Amino acid sequence: MRSLENYEKKRDFSVTPEPRAELVEAGGDTLSFVVQKHDATRLHFDFRLEWHGVLLSWAVTKGPSNDPGQKRLAVRTEDHPVRYGDFEGIIPEDEYGGGTVMLWDTGWWEPLHDPDEGLKSGKLHFRLHGARMKGGWAMVRMRGRKGETRENWLLIKERDTFAGRSADALTNKHRTSVTTGRSMRAIRHDREPSKPARHTKPLPRFRKVQLATLRDAPPEGEGWQHEAKFDGYRCVIAVGKGGVRLYSRNGKDWTDRFGTLCAPAAALDCGSALLDGEVIAGGGGGDFTTLQKALKSGDPLTCYVFDCLALDGEDLTGKPLSERRAALERIMQGLPPRGPLRLSPVIGGDGATALVAMCEAGGEGIISKRLDAPYREGRSRSWIKAKCIRRAEFVVAGWSPSDKRGRPFSSLILGSYEDNRLVYRGRVGSGFDGDDMAALQRALKPLSRRTSAFSGDLPSEADGARWVTPKLVVEVEYTEFTGEGRIRHGVYKGLREDKEASEVSAKAEADNDTDDGDRKIGGVRVSSPGRVVYPDAKLTKSAVAEHYATVADRMLSHAADRPLSLLRCPDGISGECFFQKHAGKGFPGGVRTLTLREKDGEAAEYMYVSSPEGLIGAAQMGTLEFHLWGARRDRIDRPDRMIFDLDPDESLSFADVKRAAEDVRDGLETCGLDCAPMVTGGKGVHVIVPLRRVSSWDTVKVFAKTFATVLSDRHPDRYIATMSKAKRKGKVFIDWLRNERGATAVAPYSLRARPGAAVAVPVTWEELDTLDRADGFHVGDMEGRLAAPCPLDTPKARGIGTEIVAALEDWSKR
16 A cells, blocks of 8 residues: 555545645655644644655644653654645645644654664654754654554653743744744635735845855854855845845846745835845755756745845944844844744854754855954955855866767866966766756857867866856865866756856865865865875875775764774874774864763763764874774664674684684574674674664673573684683684673774774675685775675674574573
């Protein structure tokens, strides 16, 4: 049965204005949530979470409460289409759910564990990022009574900074639509969302906007305000007696293009105003490409307003930002928080913390603004931008022909103006769809010319190019600039119709990548990139960082969000090396911290990573090896892997280790557990067992110890399960001690801090049989390994329950 079949069966779409049943693909980096106040047979609130292309839905009878002491009944209803998240209006009385529907809250939700597991087990834990519902929440399924058909859950607020103390304060405080500002009564009578205010002052004239200076990190110290960097079109809004005018950053009248914003702007309660903001796509999300499509199709737009240049005839540009912001907040106060016109939120904390929070949320970056600075046109150091995503504008100076049918070009030739000279910046050949190519072909055709407009010689990659007069400006995402000042791995994001070609410079972006002898790798500045850290393998610090950039996605599937111990060798393996598990100062933002309780009850700050920037940032600090806990931070007391480290005596061959691995595998399979091997890059092999997160550390530790002891008792001439070095001569130590809280094991795809620079690599059982050593994989082998599936993804995770324990007992008696 399709997920939306019940929804479709209950509705007559020739009568109801509700959206038709339609499964959708994931529409961005975040999952939406919506709460709709619904006055049907009885008043209730419909709580909906986007998952697998639909909105999972519950009817919350009394509405959500931010008092953690309240457990609100939430009855599971049929899944709804994602488009239902935009629905506000009236369902006809005789239809299913007939009554008034208000969009009471919208935003995005962040699962704190696998939602599919949670739906099965009856426990969902998540964070909400809405206008009204914020912070941690949980949903718990109630045990059904005999014969009961409905599925009852409880919606409960977590105790955090967003919790309240009054049961109904949340629903009593917010009685209007989060998007239109209408009451239930206004929606029921189909009243317009807002009425134009009476503007008594002349319409302000456009003035040139202030621009931010790019830096690779936000400014330090107090006196700065941090806001989100939006990925859209700059918009200057003029409101006054003459109506509303909407201008682009260079003064073009774009009132028609941004027409859906006119009515909300006209509702601003002021005599006149001149506001600065950024227009983006949809309900507050989407990147520049999405905005381009929204402008073509007439889809909704959102404008985040962040400055007030004039108010009621008074010029405010000479005032400090703190005063301009206060004026802006006053006139924006009456607007709905999720309407088309929104106040740009201020991000708390210092600049570094704000940037980390923005990058984690999938944002583009932040703008830091001096609170005491006036508003000045042009680029200014009182506004500093720091990016999560590396993007820049470039001028199109030509294109390379394509040999593929139906593709008008293979790539665009890019440049930027530096000191009135057009400088070559590389090519972009991906990111185009059919509409993009057709539009660019039409725009480029009248600009054709015989010669290149670039100053200086061009690289061979530009041979055979067709040249154009450099007038078109495009936005491109890239990984980094090379030492020659050219982009790597460019992806086309759209045409910038709001910028003149002569204004386009990429000097700041290129300098940020290549200044001071440092290198930018994966967006992280790596100092002393040429320092040799593996003398015999001739691997430099930048080569180590590039290794972790290459394997990042694969490695993070196993290593992300786990407490770490890092083996750091700042001067290479010839110098001093040391383990570090507690967080210290100076690490880049990608290396994050979490607080855990030690055995003595004291709290300690541990490190973890969740992004490629974290791995590369650790390499910047001299990390060569990553060692992992067996549990992730969201359920730190429930391990999800068990490891047997097979450590051979020096007198043994690798064939003895492989035989031990196979014996461990056979024993585990007899007990009902799947596993996979990993050659460690040293002498041994790890046999890794994926686990469902149902057992405690003690249970896993006891199982591992018992298993290792049984195997060593069965083959006392080959194996030992104790650490005694005196007794290990000629034997393989089956190390089970890595399965207790706080113990670590080397991460898959980690380098080893040993001569030769071997890498710990998961392998298949068949492949293990063909290997003659555990340290045979190196940095140069990784691209080939990544082209095939990871062997650690093959075994099926199982829990150590009564059946597994019973099987272990039976096996021990054989």
